[in-house]
Amino acid sequence: MELKPKLAQSIVDHMMTQIPYNINIMNKKGYIIASGNKSRINTLHVGAVDAIKQLKTLPMDQQYGNHGQPGVNMPLKFKNEIIGVVGITGDPNKVTPLASLLKTAVELLLQQKQENEQEHEIEKVKQRFIYRWLNVSKYQDPQLDSELVEEANRLNINLGKQRCVIAIAGSSQIIKNLKLDQETIIFSLTNRIELIILSSKHQEAYIQQKLEHQEIEYGISNWGNLLGRLAEQAVTTLRLSNIFGKPSFRYYSQISFVKQVLDSDLNLIAVNDQYEALLKRKDGKELIDTIREFIKCNMSVNQTAHNLFVHRNTLSNRLLRIKKLFELDPKNTEDLFQLFIGYITFYYRQTL
CATH class of the missing domain: 1.10.10.2840 (PucR C-terminal helix-turn-helix domain)
Structure with missing residues (x-):
């Protein structure tokens, strides 16, 4: 983990609204990468260098030239590795408790940031997988694709499970307000259409009730295991219900005959x-x-x-x-x- 100047400066700016002392954050070489005193950025902090070398908190009781002032410097650790130093300028007796709290806060923030990045990367992998799954399963059983099955196993997804797809007109903000179980999958099909892929009829009833209450446009597919085909059914239902001007058309079974007519390529x-x-x-x-x-x-x-x-x-x-x-x-x-x-x-x- 490398301590980035932009993140470090945002931490300093926020913390200095709460702490009446100057705060510096140094990288693992001892150079100041963020500070309440912008003129000190990119200068070497001698106290930080010593704290890194000695692997411990070091108070500074007096000023050291132009690049070191009284205060306390505490090494920042991430997974037992020193990645920088946090320092507060002032009387060490007064600022040491504050520096200790600041050190803990920064380390927790960095840990949370990495966890969020990991979750984001996992979600990206999952979204790419769902895109492949949708395309493969339009015309064939996805379990016949060995690579897809292998990736599904890594993501702990059962390709053979019966599922239903709900297509929603709107943004992902709508979905954030729903209480979904762990097996329910969300996929952004376009900027205007979100897919909810579920495997529980109880979840289907719950989601439909919530969407009706919020007067949100949606379409529901049949149940099956060809996800690509189910997604097409849900989206088609959503689109045709808008064309008909009949929000009571919520299920693919209600418009399947019309879809067959559309697919028949009549000369119109x-x-x-x-x-x-x-x-x-x-x-x-x-x-x-x-x-x-x-x-x-x-x-x-x-x-x-x-x-x-x-x-x-x-x-x-x-x-x-x-x-x-x-x-x-x-x-x-x-x-x-x-x-x-x-x-x-x-x-x-x-x-x-």
């Missing part, structure tokens, strides 16, 4: 082009909203007009405009189906 170029053109029209948004609401209301004119806060005649006028633009009649079931699938296809591709 003309319909999609018209949706694209609508976005450029002044009345485009209101017509698109009308199509969506008319579908949600199962072709009920009264309910659609009520939900859109418009008169029946206004709605009828919009439906006529839609019919003319798309050459599809929203009041005809087959034509409405094309409008419906075209709407989903167009907006689903916008979210990819």
